[in-house]
Amino acid sequence: MTAIAQKKAKKGMKAWLKKNAVGYAFLMPFLVLFAVFVIVPVAVAMYYSLTNYNMIQKPDFVGLSNYAQLILDDDVFLISLQNTLLLAVVTGPLGYFASFIMAWIITLVKRGRGFFSLAFYAPSLTSGVAMSTIWLILFSGDRYGYINNLLLRLGIIMEPILWTKDADFVLPVIMIITVWMSMGNGFLSFLAGFQNIDPSMYEAGRVDGIKNKWQELRLITIPLMKPQMLFGAINSIVGAFAVFDVATAVAGMPSPNYAAHTIVAHLYDYAFTRFNMGYASAVAMVLFLITFFLGRLCMRMFRDDT
Amino acid sequence: MVAVKVKRRRFRLRKLTFSKIMLYLFLAMMVVFCGLPLFAMVCRSLMPLDELYLYPPRLIVQKPTLRNFSDLLTSLSSSTVPFTRYIFNSVFTTVVTCVASIIVCCLGAYGLVKHKPAGSNIIFGIVVAALSFSVHVTQIPNYLVVNSLGLVNTYLALIIPKIAVAYNFFLVKQFCEQLPDSILEAARIDGAKELRIFWTIAMPLLQPAWTTLAVFSFVNNWNDYFSPLIFIQSNALKTLPLALQTLSGGAGVVARSGAVGAATFLTTLPAILVFAFMRGKVMETMSYSGIKS
Numbered sequence: 001m002t003a004i005a006q007k008k009a010k011k012g013m014k015a016w017l018k019k020n021a022v023g024y025a026f027l028m029p030f031l032v033l034f035a036v037f038v039i040v041p042v043a044v045a046m047y048y049s050l051t052n053y054n055m056i057q058k059p060d061f062v063g064l065s066n067y068a069q070l071i072l073d074d075d076v077f078l079i080s081l082q083n084t085l086l087l088a089v090v091t092g093p094l095g096y097f098a099s100f101i102m103a104w105i106i107t108l109v110k111r112g113r114g115f116f117s118l119a120f121y122a123p124s125l126t127s128g129v130a131m132s133t134i135w136l137i138l139f140s141g142d143r144y145g146y147i148n149n150l151l152l153r154l155g156i157i158m159e160p161i162l163w164t165k166d167a168d169f170v171l172p173v174i175m176i177i178t179v180w181m182s183m184g185n186g187f188l189s190f191l192a193g194f195q196n197i198d199p200s201m202y203e204a205g206r207v208d209g210i211k212n213k214w215q216e217l218r219l220i221t222i223p224l225m226k227p228q229m230l231f232g233a234i235n236s237i238v239g240a241f242a243v244f245d246v247a248t249a250v251a252g253m254p255s256p257n258y259a260a261h262t263i264v265a266h267l268y269d270y271a272f273t274r275f276n277m278g279y280a281s282a283v284a285m286v287l288f289l290i291t292f293f294l295g296r297l298c299m300r301m302f303r304d305d306t
Numbered sequence: 307m308v309a310v311k312v313k314r315r316r317f318r319l320r321k322l323t324f325s326k327i328m329l330y331l332f333l334a335m336m337v338v339f340c341g342l343p344l345f346a347m348v349c350r351s352l353m354p355l356d357e358l359y360l361y362p363p364r365l366i367v368q369k370p371t372l373r374n375f376s377d378l379l380t381s382l383s384s385s386t387v388p389f390t391r392y393i394f395n396s397v398f399t400t401v402v403t404c405v406a407s408i409i410v411c412c413l414g415a416y417g418l419v420k421h422k423p424a425g426s427n428i429i430f431g432i433v434v435a436a437l438s439f440s441v442h443v444t445q446i447p448n449y450l451v452v453n454s455l456g457l458v459n460t461y462l463a464l465i466i467p468k469i470a471v472a473y474n475f476f477l478v479k480q481f482c483e484q485l486p487d488s489i490l491e492a493a494r495i496d497g498a499k500e501l502r503i504f505w506t507i508a509m510p511l512l513q514p515a516w517t518t519l520a521v522f523s524f525v526n527n528w529n530d531y532f533s534p535l536i537f538i539q540s541n542a543l544k545t546l547p548l549a550l551q552t553l554s555g556g557a558g559v560v561a562r563s564g565a566v567g568a569a570t571f572l573t574t575l576p577a578i579l580v581f582a583f584m585r586g587k588v589m590e591t592m593s594y595s596g597i598k599s
Contacts, residue, residue: 020424022500026417027429029410033470038436041447048446055450102336105329118582119337122344125581127529129547130573133554133566134347146346149362180343192592227596234438234597242440245531249551264442264532271446272536281446288443295438299597 042288048281055275066282077283079258080266083171084241087262090175092240095182096232102183103190104217117191124184128177132249135177139163139250167259170251174260177246185239186232193228197221230302237294241287244268263287344574350563351375351571358563374568387541389569392549396528396573399464399545404523406469408516414470415478416508420490430479434597436472442532449536463537464545468527474519480594481515482508518591521584525577546573 049066051059070077099120106116123131138146141162148160163169197220202210205220222229244264251260253269263283271280345365350358352370378389418426448467449458457463485508493503509516531547538544544552550573554566581588 016424020421023417023421023423023426026421026500026504027414027423030414030470030475031429033410033466034433034436034472034475036451037448037467037470038439038444038472039432041444041451042439044447044450045443055453105333109329109333114585116333116337118585119340121581122578123340125525125529125577126344126574127531127547127550127577129531129551130529130570131343131347133550133570134343134350137350138343138346144359144361144363146363146365153362180340183340188588188592189595192589192595195589196593225596227598230597231437231595238438238440242442244442245547264440267442267445268532268536271449277446277450284443284446287440291438291440291443292435295435302597 045281045284045288048278049285051278053276053278053281055277059278062278066279069279070282070286076258076261077266080261080263081286083259083261084243084263086171087175087178087243088237088240091178091182091243092236094179095185095240096236098179098183099185099187099232100190100229103187103194104221106191107194108213117187121184121187123180124182124187126181128181128245129249131181132177132246135173135246135250136164139173141165164250165256167255167257170255170259174243174247174250177250178240178243181246182236182239185236186228189228189231190225193225194221197224226302230298233298233302234295237298238291241291347567347570347574350567353564353567355564358567374564375572378565378568378572387544387549389549391542392544392546393572395461395543395549396546399461400524400527402461403465403468403527404520406465407471407474407523408519410469411471411474411478411519412509412512412516413504415475415482416504416512419479419482420485420487420508433472433475433479437476437597439472445532445536452537458537459539459543461543464527464530464533468530468533471523474523476597477519477522477591477595478512478515480596481512481591484594485511514587514590515594517584517587521581521588524580528577 048059050063051061052066053059102116102120106113106120109116140146140148141160141164143149143152143160145160145163147163148157151157152160161169163173201220201224202216205216210216210219242264243262247255247260247262248265253265255261263286267280267283267287270276270283274280349365349367351374352367352372354369354371354373357364357368417423418429452458452463452467457466489507489511490503493507498506529547530545531551534543534545534548538548541552546569550566550569553562553569
């Protein structure tokens with residue numbers, strides 16, 4: 001390299017730095033923390049999932065054997081996977097559509113918008129662990145339980161049901177609680193989306209022959225709401241697969257017959273009671289792959305074509 | 307002709323009222339479903355002991371009393387850790403996390419949008435991808451980092467890992483996009499330093515965004531159960547959700563019902579209040595929350 005070229009390169013470097021330094025300086029605190037606590041951990045978990053690691057000895061590389069053990073030998077994991085999928089399939093879409101419909105209805109209503117949106121969003125603001133003390137009373141297994149009492153009085157059941165101790169009932173109970181708590185997922189985003197749609201779009205639609213609110217929703221609103229719907233969907237997915245607090249608080253850990261055991265509960269069990277970090281990381285990676293893949297799928301589904 | 311017109315109009319009006327009635331009926335049903343457990347919570351926190359064990363169980367409190375709250379806050383103080391300490395732990399870690407997250411995420415999002423350093427698009431792409439990471443996935447390496455820093459069983463363990471949150475960064479970044487460059491340029495011509503421009507011009511304009519972030523961050527951290535569960539061992543450092551679970555004895559234990567009711571109320575109320583007061587700002591920011599893919 002000639003001296004001139006070197007000088008030029010140095011100058012280019014300097015100019016580049018000058019151009020970008022301020023931006024990077026602003027970004028630095030976020031990037032450092034984000035890398036250390038979010039991005040690198042995913043890579044590290046990926047690596048640990050291929051090792052045996054108990055925090056005392058160095059990680060011992062074992063290839064895919066943790067995954068093989070998860071799928072072939074660990075019945076409790078398969079139960080937790082099944083429970084989590086069931087919970088997610090039921091509560092995710094239910095919560096998502098409930099918040100979409102509620103946001104839509106609230107924008108149609110003229111009076112009491114503030115009250116209704118607060119009432120509807122309040123459950124999402126509660127702590128799952130705290131509210132489960134109330135749910136445990138509502139679903140108490142004896143005659144003192146509000147729900148048992150009501151059903152007994154109506155003559156629907158003859159004997160009180162052990163809602164949170166009977167393996168057949170505990171998962172549905174957790175589903176009800178999870179739906180109650182997750183109906184707000186995406187709700188605020190939807191509400192804002194609905195309120196932001198230019199009313200002239202609806203007028204134009206009416207001129208073009210749109211007859212009722214349903215057509216309006218399908219042909220005008222939803223296409224315009226795609227970005228908000230994507231945001232809501234991603235939040236719902238992450239929430240639906242992460243059920244843990246409510247499940248352990250209501251059913252205990254381990255739950256009867258593992259009927260309320262979730263992936264996160266399995267992860268917690270192996271990582272923080274047995275300190276088998278390698279195996280627990282493999283569980284974490286399964287969770288990661290599921291939510292990440294579904295997130296990508298949503299991005300594709302809600303692609304903005306406009 | 308006129309008669310037909312009038313008739314049609316009346317029909318439309320009636321149809322409108324009918325659908326309106328259905329609408330409000332549906333809304334009322336949803337309010338009951340959403341509100342009933344919260345109503346039960348408020349009532350049980352106010353019930354005297356004999357009402358808590360009444361058969362058949364009553365939903366509505368007959369003789370409301372604040373006895374449960376005074377029991378919770380005073381008589382339990384004789385145990386090793388007073389309940390007020392848990393309240394302090396929750397308030398302290400939540401507020402510090404909130405403030406730190408606001409500053410770090412606003413700084414970053416502003417730098418990304420208004421200075422566009424090389425690689426901004428890649429950085430933002432990673433943040434969007436990280437929206438679909440569940441916190442539990444990163445929890446094991448986080449534990450190892452916190453452990454190697456010697457921070458297990460300290461307040462910092464509950465704060466540091468939760469400052470740089472993809473969700474928060476994303477919201478501020480979307481809001482930042484619509485800040486006019488002209489104001490910032492004008493300040494720059496006047497010779498203001500970049501950090502000063504950020505603090506005195508951008509931050510006030512970003513206020514709806516960071517108030518929203520404050521609400522979400524408050525609600526999430528206030529209700530967080532998983533982080534204190536793995537990072538906190540000593541009783542004195544527990545936050546409310548964890549303390550409440552210890553108090554209620556976990557699943558299936560019915561002891562201390564009155565105090566548990568009061569504790570549940572105190573744990574639930576702050577997040578709802580914070581949201582109720584900030585609703586307007588939150589809605590303003592959520593308008594920009596869409597992801598364009």
